[in-house]
Amino acid sequence: MGSFALEDYVIFFVIVIGVLVAGFLAYFWRKPKTMEDISEWGIGGHRFGTVVVWFLLGGDLYTAYTLVAVPGLASSSGALGMFAITYGIMIYPIVYATMPRMWNVSKRRGYITAADYVKDRFSSRSLAMLIALTGVVAEIPYIALQIVGIKFVMESLAIPATIGLSIAFLLVAGFTFFSGLRAPALTAIIKDAIIWAAVIVIVIYVPIKLGGFAHMFQSAAAINPITVKLSPSLELGYVTLALGSALALFLYPHAITGTLGAKNTKTIRRNSALLPLYNVLLLFVAIIGIAAVVQRGSLYPSSLSSLAFPDVVLKMFPSAFTAFAFAAVVVGSIVPASIMALGSANLLTRNVYYEYINQKASSKTQSWLSRFLVIAIIVLALLFSFIPVASKDIIFLQTFGGAFILQTLPAVYLSLYTRKLNKWAVGAGWLVGLGSALYFLFEIAFASSLYKPLDFIYIGILSLVLNLATVGIGMLIFYLTGKVKNEGIIWDSEFQDFEK
Amino acid sequence: MNAILKFILLAIPYFFMVLGIGIYNRVNPTLGGWPFFYWYQLVWIFIAAILTSVVYLLERKDKNLGTGGA
Numbered sequence: 107m108g109s110f111a112l113e114d115y116v117i118f119f120v121i122v123i124g125v126l127v128a129g130f131l132a133y134f135w136r137k138p139k140t141m142e143d144i145s146e147w148g149i150g151g152h153r154f155g156t157v158v159v160w161f162l163l164g165g166d167l168y169t170a171y172t173l174v175a176v177p178g179l180a181s182s183s184g185a186l187g188m189f190a191i192t193y194g195i196m197i198y199p200i201v202y203a204t205m206p207r208m209w210n211v212s213k214r215r216g217y218i219t220a221a222d223y224v225k226d227r228f229s230s231r232s233l234a235m236l237i238a239l240t241g242v243v244a245e246i247p248y249i250a251l252q253i254v255g256i257k258f259v260m261e262s263l264a265i266p267a268t269i270g271l272s273i274a275f276l277l278v279a280g281f282t283f284f285s286g287l288r289a290p291a292l293t294a295i296i297k298d299a300i301i302w303a304a305v306i307v308i309v310i311y312v313p314i315k316l317g318g319f320a321h322m323f324q325s326a327a328a329i330n331p332i333t334v335k336l337s338p339s340l341e342l343g344y345v346t347l348a349l350g351s352a353l354a355l356f357l358y359p360h361a362i363t364g365t366l367g368a369k370n371t372k373t374i375r376r377n378s379a380l381l382p383l384y385n386v387l388l389l390f391v392a393i394i395g396i397a398a399v400v401q402r403g404s405l406y407p408s409s410l411s412s413l414a415f416p417d418v419v420l421k422m423f424p425s426a427f428t429a430f431a432f433a434a435v436v437v438g439s440i441v442p443a444s445i446m447a448l449g450s451a452n453l454l455t456r457n458v459y460y461e462y463i464n465q466k467a468s469s470k471t472q473s474w475l476s477r478f479l480v481i482a483i484i485v486l487a488l489l490f491s492f493i494p495v496a497s498k499d500i501i502f503l504q505t506f507g508g509a510f511i512l513q514t515l516p517a518v519y520l521s522l523y524t525r526k527l528n529k530w531a532v533g534a535g536w537l538v539g540l541g542s543a544l545y546f547l548f549e550i551a552f553a554s555s556l557y558k559p560l561d562f563i564y565i566g567i568l569s570l571v572l573n574l575a576t577v578g579i580g581m582l583i584f585y586l587t588g589k590v591k592n593e594g595i596i597w598d599s600e601f602q603d604f605e606k
Numbered sequence: 607m608n609a610i611l612k613f614i615l616l617a618i619p620y621f622f623m624v625l626g627i628g629i630y631n632r633v634n635p636t637l638g639g640w641p642f643f644y645w646y647q648l649v650w651i652f653i654a655a656i657l658t659s660v661v662y663l664l665e666r667k668d669k670n671l672g673t674g675g676a
Binding site: 185192196322327345 | 613616617619620623624627628631632633636638639640641642643644647648650651654655657658659661662665
């Protein structure tokens with residue numbers, strides 16, 4: 107197999123084009139009086155219920171990157187690929203604790219981004235801008251990751267990758283331009299239906315073909331024991347990577363954007379309880395990587411690991427199903443790219459342009475600027491994804507971004523619980539966190555996000571510890587000099603739920 | 607509901623996932639051919655979801671949470 111007939115291409119293009127068209131049609135979905143409003147365009151006017159938010163947020167966890175990078179990591183590093191599940195388990199209790207508070211304060215004060223909140227919490231537009239720019243810098247490689255994730259699919263289908271990717275993602279930019287958050291919300295529903303269908307078929311069929319799970323794990327263990335348990339030296343790296351990624355996820359602009367799209371905090375709490383079920387499929391996706399090892403008869407070299415998922419599908423399924431599964435991967439990259447570009451555009455508009463360049467900008471002007479920024483960001487991500495080195499080891503790209511975004515944790519999460527944090531202490535922590543992350547990454551030549559000199563600890567967590575220590579020392583100095591006071595203009599009661 | 611109880615219920619998975627690594631990074635006992643490392647995590651997906659659901663249900667019982675503001 108591996109060669110495609112005309113009908114396979116029909117299946118592929120019908121699905122991909124169908125989703126792109128749905129993105130444009132989303133403009134008419136629950137259409138507001140005006141779309142020329144940053145809140146309507148940017149966060150769907152706080153309108154989405156439990157079901158839509160489930161797909162919108164689930165879309166963040168379950169993307170093209172998931173389908174390609176998680177089996178890829180499992181195929182080259184064995185059980186290390188399971189970090190995605192450990193990470194998935196640790197995401198939602200944090201979401202449950204923090205995001206209802208964030209939603210309440212954002213609804214009361216009309217915030218569109220986390221940096222909007224930081225500005226008022228600390229009475230500091232400079233700190234807000236730092237948080238905003240960190241978000242954008244972390245987000246762009248994440249978008250590029252979505253694009254790189256589907257390059258291999260394009261290549262296997264003999265579609266010229268550069269042209270195909272450019273057309274697909276400019277259309278994504280186009281539908282986000284028109285429909286705002288409504289586009290990823292509507293397309294996420296279709297996307298998840300397709301991905302779930304593809305993954306369920308694969309995880310049922312592949313183990314059967316390999317003689318059942320037991321036999322598959324045995325064969326994998328015989329090839330290399332790291333497929334069934336971690337090498338003990340990687341234990342610290344494994345748990346810190348999982349914990350760090352879990353803490354980082356809802357600091358990303360797109361996750362906050364999706365959360366603020368919810369119509370009330372009940373929607374967010376319910377989803378925190380329900381979304382973990384996505385992890386079940388994520389676990390099976392990781393196991394596809396182990397199946398790839400068994401089929402290949404050896405571990406994948408990390409430079410080829412992105413091929414693990416396409417390999418399994420190409421070699422074990424008829425071409426029509428392969429076309430369907432590949433369409434699922436492509437669709438899985440479109441939806442996240444849309445919401446990620448949107449979240450970054452909102453940050454640049456609100457916390458850089460509005461704050462520093464034109465404070466008279468109306469909501470209409472802001473919504474238009476954000477639209478054009480979406481296009482600019484997607485073009486930038488496209489260029490980024492065409493850099494050859496980026497397409498190798500794509501999972502590490504995201505972990506770099508994760509290490510940076512983690513350094514906004516004190517400003518965004520900690521401040522939800524205390525009004526006493528001082529902007530200078532938090533700013534210094536951010537500087538130390540970001541600076542040290544860069545230093546550590548340099549020291550190991552950007553080869554990984556795990557820091558070998560210290561037991562392979564995840565650099566994001568190591569820097570976060572230094573960051574928090576700096577914040578602690580800063581607060582201690584303010585305490586000793588008697589300068590600790592309530593900061594910002596937000597009252598504690600504004601974090602509470604609305605009365606019915 | 608009691609904030610401390612809520613915190614404990616939400617924090618439990620972190621203890622078993624982060625500090626538990628030395629315990630769950632093993633192959634045996636297997637379950638249906640699955641190495642312990644894999645099925646332990648499969649089980650924890652459900653436990654973590656249940657814990658968060660319990661917090662939600664307890665909070666909802668206390669007061670009618672977050673239905674306004676829409």
